[in-house]
Amino acid sequence: TSTNVSYALDELIKEFKKDNPNINIKTTLASSGKLTAQIMHGAPYDIFMSANMKYPDLLYKRGIAITKPKVYAKGAISFFSVKYENPDFDTLEKVRQIAIANPKFAPYGKAAIEAFKNRGIYDRIKNKLIYSETVTGVIPYTIHSADVGIVAKSSLFSPNIKKIGKFYSKDVNPKYYTPIKQGVVLLKHNEDAKKFYDFLFTKKAKKIFKKYGYIE
Amino acid sequence: MDELNFTPFLLSFKLAFTVTIILLVIGIPFAWYLSRTKSKIKPVIEALTALPIVLPPSVLGFYLLVILSTSSPIGKFFWEYFNMKLVFSFEGLVVASCIYSFPFMIQPLQNGFENIDKNIIEASYLSGKGPIMTLFKVILPNMKDSLLTAIIITFAHTVGEFGVVLMVGGSIPGKTEVASVAIYDFVEMMDYEKAHIYSAIMLVISFLVLFAVYFINHKNKRKFNDVY
Amino acid sequence: MDELNFTPFLLSFKLAFTVTIILLVIGIPFAWYLSRTKSKIKPVIEALTALPIVLPPSVLGFYLLVILSTSSPIGKFFWEYFNMKLVFSFEGLVVASCIYSFPFMIQPLQNGFENIDKNIIEASYLSGKGPIMTLFKVILPNMKDSLLTAIIITFAHTVGEFGVVLMVGGSIPGKTEVASVAIYDFVEMMDYEKAHIYSAIMLVISFLVLFAVYFINHKNKRKFNDVY
Amino acid sequence: MMYINVRKTLHGSEGGINLECEFELKHKEFLAISGPSGSGKTTLLRIIAGLEKAEGIIKVDNEIWLENKKFLSPQKRSIGFVFQDYALFPNMNVLENLLFVNKDQKLAKRLLEMTDIFQLKNRYPNMLSGGQKQRVAICRALMRKPKILLLDEPFSALDPDMREKLQDDIALLHKEFGLTTIMISHSPSEIYKLSDKMIQLNKGKIEKIDTPSQVLLKTDTSEKFSLEGMIIDIIRADILNVAIVSIGNRIVEIVISRNENKNLKIGDKIIISTKAFHPNIRKKEQK
Amino acid sequence: MMYINVRKTLHGSEGGINLECEFELKHKEFLAISGPSGSGKTTLLRIIAGLEKAEGIIKVDNEIWLENKKFLSPQKRSIGFVFQDYALFPNMNVLENLLFVNKDQKLAKRLLEMTDIFQLKNRYPNMLSGGQKQRVAICRALMRKPKILLLDEPFSALDPDMREKLQDDIALLHKEFGLTTIMISHSPSEIYKLSDKMIQLNKGKIEKIDTPSQVLLKTDTSEKFSLEGMIIDIIRADILNVAIVSIGNRIVEIVISRNENKNLKIGDKIIISTKAFHPNIRKKEQK
Numbered sequence A: 001t002s003t004n005v006s007y008a009l010d011e012l013i014k015e016f017k018k019d020n021p022n023i024n025i026k027t028t029l030a031s032s033g034k035l036t037a038q039i040m041h042g043a044p045y046d047i048f049m050s051a052n053m054k055y056p057d058l059l060y061k062r063g064i065a066i067t068k069p070k071v072y073a074k075g076a077i078s079f080f081s082v083k084y085e086n087p088d089f090d091t092l093e094k095v096r097q098i099a100i101a102n103p104k105f106a107p108y109g110k111a112a113i114e115a116f117k118n119r120g121i122y123d124r125i126k127n128k129l130i131y132s133e134t135v136t137g138v139i140p141y142t143i144h145s146a147d148v149g150i151v152a153k154s155s156l157f158s159p160n161i162k163k164i165g166k167f168y169s170k171d172v173n174p175k176y177y178t179p180i181k182q183g184v185v186l187l188k189h190n191e192d193a194k195k196f197y198d199f200l201f202t203k204k205a206k207k208i209f210k211k212y213g214y215i216e
Numbered sequence B, C: 001m002d003e004l005n006f007t008p009f010l011l012s013f014k015l016a017f018t019v020t021i022i023l024l025v026i027g028i029p030f031a032w033y034l035s036r037t038k039s040k041i042k043p044v045i046e047a048l049t050a051l052p053i054v055l056p057p058s059v060l061g062f063y064l065l066v067i068l069s070t071s072s073p074i075g076k077f078f079w080e081y082f083n084m085k086l087v088f089s090f091e092g093l094v095v096a097s098c099i100y101s102f103p104f105m106i107q108p109l110q111n112g113f114e115n116i117d118k119n120i121i122e123a124s125y126l127s128g129k130g131p132i133m134t135l136f137k138v139i140l141p142n143m144k145d146s147l148l149t150a151i152i153i154t155f156a157h158t159v160g161e162f163g164v165v166l167m168v169g170g171s172i173p174g175k176t177e178v179a180s181v182a183i184y185d186f187v188e189m190m191d192y193e194k195a196h197i198y199s200a201i202m203l204v205i206s207f208l209v210l211f212a213v214y215f216i217n218h219k220n221k222r223k224f225n226d227v228y
Numbered sequence D, E: 001m002m003y004i005n006v007r008k009t010l011h012g013s014e015g016g017i018n019l020e021c022e023f024e025l026k027h028k029e030f031l032a033i034s035g036p037s038g039s040g041k042t043t044l045l046r047i048i049a050g051l052e053k054a055e056g057i058i059k060v061d062n063e064i065w066l067e068n069k070k071f072l073s074p075q076k077r078s079i080g081f082v083f084q085d086y087a088l089f090p091n092m093n094v095l096e097n098l099l100f101v102n103k104d105q106k107l108a109k110r111l112l113e114m115t116d117i118f119q120l121k122n123r124y125p126n127m128l129s130g131g132q133k134q135r136v137a138i139c140r141a142l143m144r145k146p147k148i149l150l151l152d153e154p155f156s157a158l159d160p161d162m163r164e165k166l167q168d169d170i171a172l173l174h175k176e177f178g179l180t181t182i183m184i185s186h187s188p189s190e191i192y193k194l195s196d197k198m199i200q201l202n203k204g205k206i207e208k209i210d211t212p213s214q215v216l217l218k219t220d221t222s223e224k225f226s227l228e229g230m231i232i233d234i235i236r237a238d239i240l241n242v243a244i245v246s247i248g249n250r251i252v253e254i255v256i257s258r259n260e261n262k263n264l265k266i267g268d269k270i271i272i273s274t275k276a277f278h279p280n281i282r283k284k285e286q287k
């Protein structure tokens, strides 16, 4: 699983287990790129929930994934800050440092860049950017050093986020970026895995995704 | 904290222990050879030996993944003849960590071998002892510091490693999810409290292990090294 | 390959070079102290010294981020008095790498100091030379192997480090995006071709550097260490 | 029987010198080697022990130790070696140093007692004085009950009493163990006392090889008593003059006549002799 | 003027022994120390050099080197030290070893030439023979032009000729540099020749302290010539018997009468003396 899904995942699994108490689910968290590399070299995973479509596509094309990539949720991004109340695009122009996920490979980072460009501020703020390995990494960056971060909205719903104390967040207007299509593929013919895969597209699951800030 | 899970720690120390032992067995003859050879290509071998440290761990991990996976000749060989999977398995972690930590074992050992007084080696030969006896009874006991450095750096480094381990092992609980990976996961999930606790446990155990080793070494050394 | 970018390599070697120099300066007196002290708490200090290796780099990086950030007392101090930011800056990388690579410098040095023949130190004192002269003219030249091991492990390790660097540096191109991070990024982007090329460059440069060091050392040693 | 014929190029103080030695040694013989510093004595011993490569032949009791490509490793040569710099194992105490060679506790005890260091058996080498180390080294070499014993200036760090005692011990052990012994020594009396044969080495070549008496006793046959010495002091006492003469490392006062006095000065090497001399010899009382 | 009064507990071969020495040394005096192995000679020298802590007082020319809490570091003591095991710097060649102490090229050259090792100046220590190393160590100690020169058995690894030569050199240097010298030596003739005063050490205590002639010349006053020696061989020749006697490390043949013959056997220590003796002394021709 790509890390940004992890917060919703606990609840998804709980819900899933209500109906399928005998199925045990083990999760491995890592960046999507790493997981893809592992899967291509025989990692014993059954389902791959990516943070984008690119990697599932690749796996499908290579014939490793046995299902066509399907979008299970669309991610949204938020402004996040511990220093500035009501962080928004204007705040970005005032501050010194802005943390985002690395746009080279992290879809949430790409979305952030897209939003900056569409808003027409990219050239002005591009020197303030610092890049985190994963989108979750933006949060400690922002807490400890950067002024504002662009995070996955889903991470703001993590049960752990409350422990960090006071913070401010605000959705980035979706009109400035394409919501992040997150794809899932089935990797092995496995009854139980298939059940969970199907479960991801049920109403119940959709509800949970929505609760965690994903866009339908 | 109802659910403190000690398996990752056990795995970590099991891994570090195994790797240290294996590397000692390989490293001693290899470093010995390096320290004695007059070969022209010695600097080449030495430089090659240090290379695994130069690559970022997860990149090295990536290459190891490619090399060790069952689709590669090596991985296939082990799979077909020993029924051993070298990726996403504990064995795989051992192999990968051995490669990654190799230089940390070799360097101090070679160093130790090169500092040994030639005369006592000759004295041992003239006592009728062959190279093996000489190695274990005369050479190694007289380079305890280097041996200790090699063991400690290798051990600690394997405990702390996670780039290679994550890549080659995945993080399969109970199998390849070692402590470093577990802690990393907590950080990623922003469960900082757990991350702190696990880190603290890690540090305390490691400190105790290291302290014990140094303490014993200290005592031992007094015996024949100190003056008045 | 129109866009081969050498900045990350330059940054990497600049970082490794700076860190090695700084750690040499700090490490020599520290290791010297450790090797001489008869203090009871010596094993405690030794064990503490080795601890930075035990934590997974990115976790260590996380803690360093917390400690060095401008919201912490240390980070604040440096920021207010030296106008130096210790995170997301090259200086920050240097500080973090120094902490992380500290044990790799100390261990071999201490080891070397402990192996030096006490007599030649006394002989130097009796030649009227103070501790400093003795250190530089007698002790260090007679523990070249240990010195070399310390430098090479530290250097290589800093070049290859990326967990800490990534966390504390924030991969800002031209500032904190060192080669290891760049290569890592290519792997993450699954741009394997670039990853291969960059890795290859990294390995070749490192190999050349290491080879040169070993080769020179080899030549030098012949002069006073070899027989007939 | 031991036959040695070896060659090796050394870097002497005046450029390269060639070590070139050929000699034979009978079973149980005791050979002494002397010669100036840097003449190749230690190197010769190391070649015999197999610690240094050389060209030539070494044969011991029909066993070939060296010949062309053949080279018997030091372990397989039945040799005890006492190094000029002792080379004790720092990680073992005195007793362990001995037992490492051979587990024979009794022999170890006997050797240590013989050399007066049994009480030091639990000491580590770095806590021993120079002479104590030397004694441990001698004991260790004998632990192997070797056929051939090689000694590189084995008594140099010892005071005269201990030196004499150990000389006696070595002589005894040489006989008792049926050893063939080769010893480097600078002391003529030591050589005479212990050895059956001696080699004088100079710049890598054998200058003389003969019995010690042939090499060392330079008596002019017409005189019955003759000693070499050196004047180290002249004391003018009343009408007489007394010369302090060093003979070997002993010292003696000799009354000299006015006439003699004129020719002699401090530092002169002299020969003391007499034709009509019948010295009084009596045993020294033991204290 | 040098005043020494030091105490230290050593681990002797029979449990702890106390080193307890008090003595004075005048400016430019030459003191020799002898005594059995393990009696504390080296330790005493090391205490004087400041290499070993001890209780007591060391005063040199009104400068306090040791007293209660005061401790002058070795660097600040104007001392040259020749170690029993040389302790040359392995990373420097012979010349560099000397120049490390002091950049005086001329002095270095002179010392190396004096000791016959100038040709070895570019050699590294591990390529030198034992005696060569010893000479380098002596030269290095003198490079500091010290007030006080400490020598720990400085000639033990040398052949007699080199030994004699170096003794002369040391004597010369002692005078020329105005040195106060303390030397450990086992050789009475060496001590007599070089020193003004000697200490006999035993188990850490000063047994005798006096001029060498007082300590070493044990002449029975009623006899004019008397020498100690040991019989190392008795040769039966025709009607006469000849005893081979070692005196110091020289050897001499002495004709002995039948009567004497009965009482004497190999190994006996003897005193050779005569009342009516007037030996013939003549200069030895130099080869």
Ligand SMILES: Nc1ncnc2c1ncn2[C@@H]1O[C@H](COP(=O)(O)OP(=O)(O)OP(=O)(O)O)[C@@H](O)[C@H]1O
Residues within 6 Å of the ligand: B226, B227, B228, D126, D127, D128, D129, D130, D131, D132, D157, D158, D159, E010, E011, E012, E013, E035, E036, E037, E038, E039, E040, E041, E042, E043, E044
């Ligand atoms: N580092 C040490 N620790 C404990 N005891 C020591 C140490 N060094 C020497 N000794 C002991 O102190 C005593 C005196 O040693 P020292 O070296 O002064 O003797 P020495 O008179 O120089 O003898 P030698 O003529 O054999 O060199 C010896 O009994 C020795 O065992």
Ligand SMILES: Nc1ncnc2c1ncn2[C@@H]1O[C@H](COP(=O)(O)OP(=O)(O)OP(=O)(O)O)[C@@H](O)[C@H]1O
Residues within 6 Å of the ligand: C226, C227, C228, D010, D011, D012, D013, D035, D036, D037, D038, D039, D040, D041, D042, D043, D044, E126, E127, E128, E129, E130, E131, E132, E157, E158, E159
């Ligand atoms: N490792 C070496 N490399 C080159 N030359 C050496 C080496 N060791 C010794 N030599 C040289 O070989 C010659 C003979 O040395 P060796 O040690 O055999 O002399 P030695 O007769 O034992 O002298 P000493 O009485 O001083 O111990 C010397 O001139 C010395 O400089």
Ligand SMILES: [Mg+2]
Residues within 6 Å of the ligand: D041, D042, D043, D084, D152, E129, E130, E131
């Ligand atoms: Mg020699």
Ligand SMILES: [Mg+2]
Residues within 6 Å of the ligand: D129, D130, D131, E041, E042, E043, E084, E152
């Ligand atoms: Mg001594």
